[in-house]
Each structure stands twice: as C-alpha cells, then as structure tokens.
Amino acid sequence: MPAAPLPPSLRLDGATLLQQLQELAAIGHDPQQGGRTRIALSDADKAGRDLLVGWMRALDLQVRIDRIGNIFGTLRADGDLGQQPVLMIGSHIDTVTNAGALDGCYGVLAGLAVARAYRAAGVTPRRSICIAAFTNEEGVRYQPDMLGSLVYAGGLDIDQALDLIGTDGSRLGDELARIGYAGDMEPGALLPHEYLELHIEQGPILEAENCQIGVVENLQGISWQQISVQGSANHAGTTPTHLRHDAGWVAAATAVFLRELARDSGGTTLATVGCLQLQPNVINVIPRRAVFSVDLRDPDEQRLLAAEQRLARFLEDAAASEGVTVTRETLARFQPVAFAPGLTRLIETCTRELGLSQRPMTSGAGHDAQMIARIAPAAMIFVPSRGGISHNPREHTDDQQLLDGAQVLLAVVRRRLEQA
Amino acid sequence: MPAAPLPPSLRLDGATLLQQLQELAAIGHDPQQGGRTRIALSDADKAGRDLLVGWMRALDLQVRIDRIGNIFGTLRADGDLGQQPVLMIGSHIDTVTNAGALDGCYGVLAGLAVARAYRAAGVTPRRSICIAAFTNEEGVRYQPDMLGSLVYAGGLDIDQALDLIGTDGSRLGDELARIGYAGDMEPGALLPHEYLELHIEQGPILEAENCQIGVVENLQGISWQQISVQGSANHAGTTPTHLRHDAGWVAAATAVFLRELARDSGGTTLATVGCLQLQPNVINVIPRRAVFSVDLRDPDEQRLLAAEQRLARFLEDAAASEGVTVTRETLARFQPVAFAPGLTRLIETCTRELGLSQRPMTSGAGHDAQMIARIAPAAMIFVPSRGGISHNPREHTDDQQLLDGAQVLLAVVRRRLEQA
Structure with missing residues (x-):
C-alpha cells in the first residue's frame, strides 16, 4: 500500500451530519404519529436510498449495489483499483413501522461524515473507506432480519434470499428490481478488512450511568x-x-x-x-x-x-x-458474537483521548455488525438512547451525543488508517 | 302440632329416583356433545319444570309457584293449613351449557323420593315436607347466580329481580311469564323451619378419600x-x-x-x-x-x-x-356460611347408622343452601363426584353413591320429624 500523508486536519462537519439525519428522517414521515416508516424495498425505502446515493455521489464516492440491494459508497485509497479489502463503516436505512430517526441511519450517515472529513481535508486515506447500507435489517417485511448483511457474509444464499416472500405476499427479488436496487455485484465481493458500526444503544444503560460512549465488546x-x-x-x-x-x-x-x-x-x-x-x-x-x-x-x-x-x-x-x-x-x-479486541481497544483509546466518558458494553439487540463479524474483525460504538426507547417515534439522542459518537468514529478511522 | 304415627317402614324407591334423574336429563339433551342445556327460563327449562310439577302432582303434593318462579311441592302434615314452617328439601333444575345430569336435579329429585317414601308407607309426616326447586341457580343467563333462593331469603327485592336483563337482552320477568312460571306467591311466604340440600360434591375430595358421604359444615x-x-x-x-x-x-x-x-x-x-x-x-x-x-x-x-x-x-x-x-x-x-350444627350432627349420626363412611366438609361452590341459611337452619349432604368434574357432560356419580346419599337424606328427615 503506498504511503499517504497523515491527516492531521480531519474535522467532523457536525452540522451537515445532523442536517442529513433530518432530511432522511423526513422521508416516510407520518405527521400524525410523529414517526416515519420506510419498510425495506417500499417506495419510501427507495426514496431514502436515492437520497443516500445522491449524497455518496456528491462526495465523489464510488457507488456500487450488490444483488441483495446493499449499497456501498467507497472513497478509494490511492492505488486501490477495487481489489483491496476496505475499512467498512455500515448500518442500515430501512425502518420499522412508525420508527425513530436514528436507528441505523445514524451509523450510515456518520460513515458519510467520515468520508466528508477526508474530502474536506483533501486527504486520501491509506486504505479505501467504504460506507455500507445493508438491505432489510429490520426484518419487518421479509424474514430473517439483518438479511442484507447475512447474505453479504455468506450466511444465506443470494438466490434463496431473492425468492423470499414478504408478509404482504411480495417476492423480495421482484420488489428489489421494482425500486431499481437489484445490483449486479455479487454479495461479499467487496471484502471488508475491518468493520465499524456506530449505533444508538436502544437500551437505558448509558443514560442511566450518565456515560457518553459505549464500547461494544460483544453481542449477546x-x-x-x-x-x-x-x-x-x-x-x-x-x-x-x-x-x-x-x-x-x-x-x-x-x-x-x-x-x-x-x-x-x-x-x-x-x-x-x-x-x-x-x-x-x-x-x-x-x-x-x-x-x-x-x-x-x-x-x-x-x-x-x-x-x-x-x-x-x-x-x-x-x-x-x-x-x-x-x-x-x-x-x-x-450464538453470541465477540467483537475484535483490537478494534474495541482502539475505540477505548480514542474515546479517552477525546475526553469522553465510556464503558464496555454488550449489545442486547442484533445488528449488521453481528453478520459482518463472520467475515471480518468488527466492532460497534454506542451512544445513549433517552429512556432506552427505540422502534418508536420517541427514540431520541441529544445532538451533542450524536456528534460525540461521530467524533469517536472519525478518530478510530483516522488512527486505524495511520497504521494501514 | 298433632301427634302422628312414627314411620318405621319408610323405604327409598331407588329405581324411581334413578329413572327420574334420567328422564329429566333427557330434556335439553345434546346427542352430539353428550350433555344437556336447560338455561334458566328457556324453553328447555320450562319443559324440565313441567316434568317436575307433574311428578309433584302425581305424589299429590300441593304445588305453588312464587313470583320469582321458584317451585314448591308440599306434603302437608295433618293440621297444617299452610301456615306452619315446613321442613324444606331443595336445590335447582336449571343447568349451565352442556351440563351433567346431576348438579341440582339430584337434590330436588331426592327430595321427591323422600315424599314418595312417605306416600308409599301411607304415613303423614309430623311437619309438612316441602320440595323446592329454585330459579336460576346457575346464573348463566341472569346475574347473580343463586337468584331464586336469594330473592326467597330476602337478599334481593323481587321487583328488581324481575327487571334483570339477561345476557341475551331478555327481561327476566318477561321470560318467566312467557314460560308460564310467574307465580303469585310472595317469595318467602312459605317459611322453612329447616332446610336440607343433597348435592354432588363437584370436587375430588370424597373420591380421593374413598368416602361415601360428605357432611357439609360450612360454605366458603x-x-x-x-x-x-x-x-x-x-x-x-x-x-x-x-x-x-x-x-x-x-x-x-x-x-x-x-x-x-x-x-x-x-x-x-x-x-x-x-x-x-x-x-x-x-x-x-x-x-x-x-x-x-x-x-x-x-x-x-x-x-x-x-x-x-x-x-x-x-x-x-x-x-x-x-x-x-x-x-x-x-x-x-x-362471607362464609356456617351450617346448623344440630343438622350436621344429625347427618353424621344417620350416616353412621347406615354404615356409610363420612367426613366433614366445606363446600367450595355456592349453593341455594347458602341463601336459605340466612332465614333458617340449613345443612348440606354431599356424595362423590368422579374426578371432581362438574359443569361438564363427564359429571358422574355411581348409582349406588346416589342412592346412599338419598338414604341419608331420608333418614335425616325421618329422624328430624320424629322430634317435630
């Protein structure tokens, strides 16, 4: 891998991150209930995907869609022609019915914010950074949940997955084609060197302990x-x-x-x-x-x-x-999933250097990271959820807490790529 | 009260008792389910009442119906012109949905068997014996249950009771008139001197302890x-x-x-x-x-x-x-009801004299005796229920056990009237 300049001047554009969270949250919004609904492969999901892909293109990321509809936006390292393993930052943008604004979306858009920081500094990373949005994480319409990352990690055959029938009787592959997200890349073709996922906790522990960052060591x-x-x-x-x-x-x-x-x-x-x-x-x-x-x-x-x-x-x-x-x-x-100790230690270090409080955590809920951990070292970063509430319009994390989490993600990526 | 001859030759006609139990059980019978349904004041209840009243008349009992539809058949003592308190033997003939043959009916028809024994022996009792069948004991159609005996004992105003609306929207008084059982006697006009009720246990204790007679001391x-x-x-x-x-x-x-x-x-x-x-x-x-x-x-x-x-x-x-x-x-x-110790001691004595096994018991279910105990000394006699099952077509007591219970009832009446 060729040498690249260290990026001392990487800065998080917090305003854009928060603005994009609001814009994505407006798609599928229900003014009556206060939440939004972007069930996987629905028209609202397509609208959310289109918005995301537009933002990826605006950052000059290379956008690729695989056969299960996972979206990847890659900021290429010099000399990487698409063959080298990437540092992947991922989550999902589909939602449950009447959802909050943050579950999944926060991790994807914080990944974009990392890419934006590199672009703004005019720095090319020493390893390609890939922002991933996985299909049907919530599993509301098609079972199982975490489907896109499961297929991606080789846990379910792509052709079987395309033939899944949803709760509304629809075939997944047909709906994927209908909304224009049946890509041609084989799932897993873009190998992650390591995987990071930033997520709201969806539980009450960080708030109860007045703690800013959860370093997720494992998944139950x-x-x-x-x-x-x-x-x-x-x-x-x-x-x-x-x-x-x-x-x-x-x-x-x-x-x-x-x-x-x-x-x-x-x-x-x-x-x-x-x-x-x-x-x-x-x-x-x-x-x-x-x-x-x-x-x-x-x-x-x-x-x-x-x-x-x-x-x-x-x-x-x-x-x-x-x-x-x-x-x-x-x-x-x-079975439980243990995240990569090298990554969790790095998250701890970066959190400490940023002067944020932290605690090791176990994820109680399932996440795409659980699937990707099958094929690459993975780790997760949590920020507090007010009242532990999620899958609900009342899902909330303070802006400053969201920015703290994104700062940690950016610092981890930067430190990781110093060594790449 | 005038002297009357002691009745040394009173004999229970067991065959007729068992036959009448079967005939009454056939009314409302469902050949599919195996049970019978004679919900209070239904056409089937009317048919059961008509059968009972016919049997009362065949024994030359004086039949009276009160305003809540309770049926009384009285075997008059000499010199009783209807003013003297009676020895009352009662229960009910309405059923739950898909019921067994014995709950309630056994007590009423065993009372008839007592009257029959007096008639067959040509003996006039020293105190009038009155067989009572109370309205709507089960409370399936009209709430509360034990309604006829409750009104009879003064626990509920008759006009309120007649205005009760059933689960099918019917007014109790209208249904009573419709089936021809809106009598003119004021409830309670026929005062019980004492009250006896023979009933299946509807619980498993007697069978589990291989005991023939339960002497019911109280009601929970x-x-x-x-x-x-x-x-x-x-x-x-x-x-x-x-x-x-x-x-x-x-x-x-x-x-x-x-x-x-x-x-x-x-x-x-x-x-x-x-x-x-x-x-x-x-x-x-x-x-x-x-x-x-x-x-x-x-x-x-x-x-x-x-x-x-x-x-x-x-x-x-x-x-x-x-x-x-x-x-x-x-x-x-x-509140709990304590039965009359004088009566329960007599039941014990008679059971022992008949060579039957016995145990003191508490009634777990509600019975008409619980209401009549408000206005007269009362007691109950239980016989075993197979498997403790009741309110079910599988409700069963062996014929011999039914006859044993009726023998005890007859003996108690005889001994009681020796002292009348």
Whole structure:
C-alpha cells in the first residue's frame, strides 16, 4: 500500500451530519404519529436510498449495489483499483413501522461524515473507506432480519434470499428490481478488512450511568423458546391445593425462576417472559393450559447453554411436582458474537483521548455488525438512547451525543488508517 | 302440632329416583356433545319444570309457584293449613351449557323420593315436607347466580329481580311469564323451619378419600379480585434486570405467592389465578401491563380477610420493588356460611347408622343452601363426584353413591320429624 500523508486536519462537519439525519428522517414521515416508516424495498425505502446515493455521489464516492440491494459508497485509497479489502463503516436505512430517526441511519450517515472529513481535508486515506447500507435489517417485511448483511457474509444464499416472500405476499427479488436496487455485484465481493458500526444503544444503560460512549465488546447470544404446559382444568372453589394440576402456576413459577436466574447471573443473563396465555382463562377455573415464551440472552455461549439447562431442569421438576406435562419448542437460537479486541481497544483509546466518558458494553439487540463479524474483525460504538426507547417515534439522542459518537468514529478511522 | 304415627317402614324407591334423574336429563339433551342445556327460563327449562310439577302432582303434593318462579311441592302434615314452617328439601333444575345430569336435579329429585317414601308407607309426616326447586341457580343467563333462593331469603327485592336483563337482552320477568312460571306467591311466604340440600360434591375430595358421604359444615367465603399492573414495555435484550418494570413478573410473582399462601393455610384457604393477560404480549418486549384475576376462598371470614390483607401487602411490596403501579378491583365478595350444627350432627349420626363412611366438609361452590341459611337452619349432604368434574357432560356419580346419599337424606328427615 503506498504511503499517504497523515491527516492531521480531519474535522467532523457536525452540522451537515445532523442536517442529513433530518432530511432522511423526513422521508416516510407520518405527521400524525410523529414517526416515519420506510419498510425495506417500499417506495419510501427507495426514496431514502436515492437520497443516500445522491449524497455518496456528491462526495465523489464510488457507488456500487450488490444483488441483495446493499449499497456501498467507497472513497478509494490511492492505488486501490477495487481489489483491496476496505475499512467498512455500515448500518442500515430501512425502518420499522412508525420508527425513530436514528436507528441505523445514524451509523450510515456518520460513515458519510467520515468520508466528508477526508474530502474536506483533501486527504486520501491509506486504505479505501467504504460506507455500507445493508438491505432489510429490520426484518419487518421479509424474514430473517439483518438479511442484507447475512447474505453479504455468506450466511444465506443470494438466490434463496431473492425468492423470499414478504408478509404482504411480495417476492423480495421482484420488489428489489421494482425500486431499481437489484445490483449486479455479487454479495461479499467487496471484502471488508475491518468493520465499524456506530449505533444508538436502544437500551437505558448509558443514560442511566450518565456515560457518553459505549464500547461494544460483544453481542449477546439469544435463545427463544415457547413452553406449553398441559394441566387439568378444575373448580377453583372445590379443588384442594395439593390435588391441583395448575398449568398457570407452572408458567408463573417459571417466570419467577427466570428472574432469579437472571439475578443470580450478576447481570450477564437476561430472561424475559413476554407472551403468556391461559386456557380456559376463567376466573374460577384452574388453568388447564398455559403457553408462554422465554427470551434468554447472554454474551457467553456457555452461560447461555447453562441457563437453558437450568430452565429445562426447572420445568422438569415443576412438571413432576404439579403433575402436568411440559413441552418446549425452540423458536430461535443465535450464538453470541465477540467483537475484535483490537478494534474495541482502539475505540477505548480514542474515546479517552477525546475526553469522553465510556464503558464496555454488550449489545442486547442484533445488528449488521453481528453478520459482518463472520467475515471480518468488527466492532460497534454506542451512544445513549433517552429512556432506552427505540422502534418508536420517541427514540431520541441529544445532538451533542450524536456528534460525540461521530467524533469517536472519525478518530478510530483516522488512527486505524495511520497504521494501514 | 298433632301427634302422628312414627314411620318405621319408610323405604327409598331407588329405581324411581334413578329413572327420574334420567328422564329429566333427557330434556335439553345434546346427542352430539353428550350433555344437556336447560338455561334458566328457556324453553328447555320450562319443559324440565313441567316434568317436575307433574311428578309433584302425581305424589299429590300441593304445588305453588312464587313470583320469582321458584317451585314448591308440599306434603302437608295433618293440621297444617299452610301456615306452619315446613321442613324444606331443595336445590335447582336449571343447568349451565352442556351440563351433567346431576348438579341440582339430584337434590330436588331426592327430595321427591323422600315424599314418595312417605306416600308409599301411607304415613303423614309430623311437619309438612316441602320440595323446592329454585330459579336460576346457575346464573348463566341472569346475574347473580343463586337468584331464586336469594330473592326467597330476602337478599334481593323481587321487583328488581324481575327487571334483570339477561345476557341475551331478555327481561327476566318477561321470560318467566312467557314460560308460564310467574307465580303469585310472595317469595318467602312459605317459611322453612329447616332446610336440607343433597348435592354432588363437584370436587375430588370424597373420591380421593374413598368416602361415601360428605357432611357439609360450612360454605366458603369467596373473594374475587381483578388486579391490574402497569409497568413499562422495554426491549428484552437491552434492558438490565434491575432497570425493569415488568408487569408480567409482578403477576407471576403474585400467583406464586398465592400458592404459598394457600399452602401455609394448611388447606383452609384456596387461591387461584384463573385469568391472566399481558400487553403487548410480544416475545422480546417486557410486558407493559398485566391484568389477572384472584379467586380467594376460606370457610372462615377472619382467615379470608387475613388472606386478602396479605395479598394487598404483597402487591404493595412488589409494586414498590419493581417500580410498577398496581390497582385492585373487587369483583365479588361473599362471607362464609356456617351450617346448623344440630343438622350436621344429625347427618353424621344417620350416616353412621347406615354404615356409610363420612367426613366433614366445606363446600367450595355456592349453593341455594347458602341463601336459605340466612332465614333458617340449613345443612348440606354431599356424595362423590368422579374426578371432581362438574359443569361438564363427564359429571358422574355411581348409582349406588346416589342412592346412599338419598338414604341419608331420608333418614335425616325421618329422624328430624320424629322430634317435630
């Protein structure tokens, strides 16, 4: 790689970053609800993509679209003819229904701000910088979520992905062509040397600890199960406690057990019973049947496995003591992802040098970085989410917090490319 | 009261009792489901009433109908011109939807069997015996349940009762007139000296203990509450356990607490969470809201009050520790009823003399006896229910068990009237 001048004068254009966030947020905006809706491969998504591609072209980035519709804007290093691995900065610009303005968009537009800083300083980076916007991260219309980055990382065959049928009956490949984003590049053709993703936390920790930057070290493993308990319906007034086979009690006892399991873990394991339904659901009838969901998460695969096993044993014991039958079905299972220590250490250093407060974090939600981590060293930077709220028009991060996060991203890229 | 001969030769005509149970069970029968449906004041209820009144007349009982439609068939003692208090044997013949054959009907037809024994022996009782069938005990169509006996005992004004609107929009008084059972006797005009009710247990205790007769000493108090918990919905993957305000966990912890409360009581308190609903009821969202029912029962009012207070304290503590708000609404509250010790002792004696096994019992369900106990000494006799099942076509008691119960009833009446 040829020598390039060090970029001492890289400056973040915060005003443009905030302005672009607002402009993108206006597309699909619902004045009634206050949020915006840009479901993947909808007309609104196309409008958002067009805006983004226009901004990439205005920065003289090389724009390429792959077959799953991922958008890449590359600021080429001298001598890179498109064959060298790039430093990739990515996220997504599709949204859930009635979304906030920041989820995904912030990471993509902060990537553009990094490219803009190089352009403004007249500096060519020592390694090509590529800004990526991945298709269908939210998974509202097409399952699974994180689809564009999954295909990109080789986790799902492109032709299978194009044949996916959406919740509205549409074929993904047809919709991609319809909005003009069925590109010709093979997914994964543009190899990332390393991957960075800046994102709002979507959780309450940074705000609660009054901390400016989250250095994301890993991404939790997820275990989703549906538990069905079959007991016996009986009269609430005439059935002695010791003769009951109460499916509802087993569900309740499991929820209480899971809270204890989470507490015992010292904070690493999260456990949630989000869905619960009883039958016959009548005030004076002991529940015959209970069906409930268990969402278990842990950044450590061994601990996640152990939590699953403790749950299974608890259910066996409860079934035996209450005289009910319990069946379990796995709905989803993802192993944890560990981000690249070299990158997370660099994020820590840059955050410290900028005088910002920080803490190591685990990402509870899934992100495109989780998929790209399969093929390249990856890391994420979080900024606070007010009240931990996301997927909601009330999603909010202060402008200064957004700019702090972008400063960290720019500093990390700069330091990384000093060594490139 | 004039002297009357002792009836040494009273014999139960078991075959006719079983035959009449079958004939009444055939009215409203659903060959598909196997059960029968005679909702109060329906055409099927009228057909059942007509059959019963015919049987009363065949025994030369004096039939009277009161303004709420309660049916009374009286076997007059010599010298009783209708002014003297009667020994009343009662229950009901209306049913729930798709009911068994025995609930209520057994008590009324066993009362007829007692009258038949007197007629067959040619003996006039020393006190008039009155067989009562009370209107709308089940409360399926018109609320509250046990309506006919409640009005009879003065617990609800007759004109208010006639104006009740059913689940089908019908006015009770209109339906009563339509089926020809709007009588002219004022409710309560026929004063019970004492009241006896023979009933299937509708619970599993007698069968589980292989016991033939339950001597019902009291009837539980009932406390029904609806609890609403308002927490905060949040992301299951990003919200640390200690920052959660999980309405579902509070509901689950309450159900587990109530089981412990019931266990701690040594069997006197029953506690059931029959209904439970979560919002938004999504696998990866901490429940924002939980609404659940609590059914508390105890035969002792002080213990029932104490259980209610313990529940209230638990909810306060859970609300404080979890950071949620809890509201409670009382849906129903009935104080316990203690049956007349003189009658229960006599039931014990007669059961022993007949060589049948027995145990003292508490009725968990509500019965007409609970209302009549407001105006006269009352008691109940239970026979086993297979599997504790009732309100179901699978409701079953063996013929011999039915006959054993009727023998006890006959013996109690005979012994009681020796002293009349």
